[in-house]
Amino acid sequence: SQTIHQWPATLVQPVGSPLSLECTVEGTSNPNLYWYRQAAGRGLQLLFYSVGIGQISSEVPQNLSASRPQDRQFILSSKKLLLSDSGFYLCASWGLAGAETQYFGPGTRLLVL
Amino acid sequence: QKEVEQDPGPLSVPEGAIVSLNCTYSNSAFQYFMWYRQYSRKGPELLMYTYSSGNKEDGRFTAQVDKSSKYISLFIRDSQPSDSATYLCAMSLTGNQFYFGTGTSLTVIP
Numbered sequence: 001s002q003t004i005h006q007w008p009a010t011l012v013q014p015v016g017s018p019l020s021l022e023c024t025v026e027g028t029s030n031p032n033l034y035w036y037r038q039a040a041g042r043g044l045q046l047l048f049y050s051v052g053i054g055q056i057s058s059e060v061p062q063n064l065s066a067s068r069p070q071d072r073q074f075i076l077s078s079k080k081l082l083l084s085d086s087g088f089y090l091c092a093s094w095g096l097a098g099a100e101t102q103y104f105g106p107g108t109r110l111l112v113l
Numbered sequence: 114q115k116e117v118e119q120d121p122g123p124l125s126v127p128e129g130a131i132v133s134l135n136c137t138y139s140n141s142a143f144q145y146f147m148w149y150r151q152y153s154r155k156g157p158e159l160l161m162y163t164y165s166s167g168n169k170e171d172g173r174f175t176a177q178v179d180k181s182s183k184y185i186s187l188f189i190r191d192s193q194p195s196d197s198a199t200y201l202c203a204m205s206l207t208g209n210q211f212y213f214g215t216g217t218s219l220t221v222i223p
Contacts (some may be wrong), residue, residue, distance in 0.1 A: 090156055098125035101147050104156040
């Protein structure tokens with residue numbers, strides 16, 4: 001079966017510290033991968049998506065970056081966190097078992113203090 | 114105009130009621146339509162997936178797509194307290210880029 005893993009589940013970081021969130025996908029190969037941020041009452045904001053290793057598209061200018069070092073690994077990073085980076089970060093995958101839809105990981109809750 | 118509009122609620126119903134959740138959209142080219150259920154502090158879980166128009170039923174859940182009106186619905190029959198969650202609609206043209214509603218918060222009261 002197909003599974004998306006994200007870690008950590010919760011993270012509390014001081015302003016100005018670096019960030020690394022990891023997402024891995026099991027059960028498929030060459031999926032499209034996505035990073036979303038979800039804020040209360042504001043839905044899902046697409047941050048980055050990737051169609052393959054080393055290929056990253058950014059949807060909004062921001063303090064964050066993404067990388068895809070392996071086919072089923074997607075990393076969200078920041079060199080210096082801002083208070084506004086707090087939120088719920090979701091990794092998603094498209095292409096699992098050929099279904100034309102997205103599946104989501106469990107999410108990482110980030111609090112920047 | 115937003116690509117996808119969804120009433121945020123909150124919606125509160127008694128146990129056993131029929132729930133109707135709706136989304137409208139502006140892009141007539143959308144072909145794939147999805148409903149996700151999201152419990153608090155969890156990732157969205159795919160509930161229903163429909164390609165093009167028509168109805169799809171899965172247990173107590175029915176998804177409807179009306180492309181002529183650019184309107185999709187999710188019906189929940191015999192609602193249960195465990196259905197209390199936020200419901201997100203989503204749409205896609207090609208399956209590569211997805212557009213989400215902001216979610217409707219549902220509470221089913223025992």
